[in-house]
Amino acid sequence: MDERKRLEELRRQLTELDQEILRSIERRARIAHELAKLRTGTARFAPTADAAHVQALERAVTPPFPQRAVRPIFVAIDAASRAFEVAPRVAYLGAEGDYGWTAAHDHFGIGGEFVRADSPLAAIEEVARSRADFAVIPYESLKEGPIFPTIQAIGGADLKVVGERQLVQALDLVNRTGSLADVERVYSSPQDHVACVNYLELQHPRALVLDVRGPQAAWDLAAENEGSAAIVPRGFAGGQELRVARENVGDEGELRIRYAVLSRLPSPRSGHDATAILFSVHDRPGALHDILQHFKERSCNLRRVHSRPVPGEGWDYVFYVEVSGHTTDRALVAALEGVKRETKMLKIIGSFPLERPDPPHERA
Missing domain, CATH: 3.40.190.10 (Periplasmic binding protein-like II)
Structure with a gap:
């Protein structure tokens, strides 16, 4: 088979495969729709x-x-x-x-x-x-x-x-050339500017720093104007080609942030969930121990335990706990019933699928 016929054959196979993929996606969409109809109250x-x-x-x-x-x-x-x-x-x-x-x-x-x-x-x-x-x-x-x-x-x-x-x-400094020597002005969103104040003062003391609406505007202006750079989130691609002149220019370096997705309705059980709760305890010896014991007795794994003082309440504290499992899991239902009897205040913040599920040996 000559090269031209081989090329045509490969293109034909790709077309057939793309059609198969499209039909599979359409079938998946119908199944997802049926699944969504069964999720009432979530x-x-x-x-x-x-x-x-x-x-x-x-x-x-x-x-x-x-x-x-x-x-x-x-x-x-x-x-x-x-x-x-x-x-x-x-x-x-x-x-x-x-x-x-x-x-x-x-x-x-x-x-x-x-x-x-x-x-x-x-x-x-x-x-x-x-x-x-x-x-x-x-x-x-x-x-x-x-x-x-x-x-x-x-x-x-x-x-x-x-x-x-x-x-x-993480924040990167980008410009046309990828060279720090070419930076005469820097475009940045106000919040990214604040996050890089020390870097800009030390490394670019003579550069004019201009606040703009967001990373996309900063990117566009840096691409259009010679001698300009932009501070943008790492991996941001604004459309026109710019090169990284300096990585990780934020004063605090890389930050790992967890975002929460909120709704008025609870999430359905996924099988790989965590539940977040807030509670406060009575002022007596062993109060916190007694509460946490309910989770231990029912083999509910505590993923996080944090505390903060309650504003305006003297030395009273509120506790934030994340526990493996969904609020509809039998073991967690029983544990929370026990916790409710022991606490001054109990609030279930929500159950949610984990982006990175716990390994099997850590999951209750």
């Missing part, structure tokens, strides 16, 4: 391609196909499979292309209508007042731990955490 748009499912697909990849390509492909397919459903309205923090926007798009793919909120409380309000179906907001940092004001606001608004998305946040 948050719609619970991903059918959940963490455990995607990880199983990643393990099944045959080299040289890249494992890292599996998640974005199936998140996109999962979102496209919801053509039968009304696109959810999703509130997120920050400008287009920033981390909040990325976390929201990572979770909902193309299947969402995304609206910007100026603060976590504003995003929570959008969902609480039914102006949005979901909100995606920062929930925990590896450096500072759980963000208690946000968690307490979620509980106060009677919303539920129904998902999580983890991001490693």
